[in-house]
Amino acid sequence: MTGYENAIEIKGVTKHYEGFTLDRVSFSVPKGCIMGFIGQNGAGKTTTIRSILNITNIEEGKISLLGLDHIEHETEIKKHIAVVFDELPFHDVFSAKDMARIFEGLYEEWDNSVYQQYLKRFGLPLKKKIGQFSKGMKMKLQIACALSHNAELLIMSCLLQRPRLFSRRLNFHKRHPSVGKQDDAVRHSVKAGAGELRTNASALLYRSGQFLFYRLFSHKSSC
Numbered sequence: 111m112t113g114y115e116n117a118i119e120i121k122g123v124t125k126h127y128e129g130f131t132l133d134r135v136s137f138s139v140p141k142g143c144i145m146g147f148i149g150q151n152g153a154g155k156t157t158t159i160r161s162i163l164n165i166t167n168i169e170e171g172k173i174s175l176l177g178l179d180h181i182e183h184e185t186e187i188k189k190h191i192a193v194v195f196d197e198l199p200f201h202d203v204f205s206a207k208d209m210a211r212i213f214e215g216l217y218e219e220w221d222n223s224v225y226q227q228y229l230k231r232f233g234l235p236l237k238k239k240i241g242q243f244s245k246g247m248k249m250k251l252q253i254a255c256a257l258s259h260n261a262e263l264l265i266m267s268c269l270l271q272r273p274r275l276f277s278r279r280l281n282f283h284k285r286h287p288s289v290g291k292q293d294d295a296v297r298h299s300v301k302a303g304a305g306e307l308r309t310n311a312s313a314l315l316y317r318s319g320q321f322l323f324y325r326l327f328s329h330k331s332s333c
Contacts, residue, residue, distance in 0.1 A: 176263060190262045206235065
């Protein structure tokens, strides 16, 4: 998909719950950038991500992904994005081999050779039932699936909350102007204990546990 500047664009999104309101949230993630949500539990990060994915129905506002309305073009959008959730959404009776067959039928750009490489890198068995996987293995399987169909947008709702799944410290370069730290810019590969995760995605959104900031991390000076 081409012709868009912002991989994610949110304007005035509002959602009310008893005791909590996601109140007129607005931000954008330009193509080629990484955006992080950092804050306490209950601040609205999960609600925002669920709204982006049209799992939660927003009451006000507008959301566009890859230049398309997230409701009107939901089916087309979801062909070109990948999501990693806190909990594995795959049924326990399936194996990693079964998931390859399923995703091959769902995504036109599914690349089984890439998937097999990630399974090998993460040390995941091909035929073992997912129900017998540890929590860390399940998370690695999600990531392997997410990175194997050439997604243009990756939404990772867990990686920074559970870095021990790969290593005690995610070893990637970052800069965070809002707290006065100026390190190297983020690259489009994340180095972890299991190896280096590479992606061709145009943007990536991750969260970790009140929004403290909306900042963009990128190798591009325009971000």
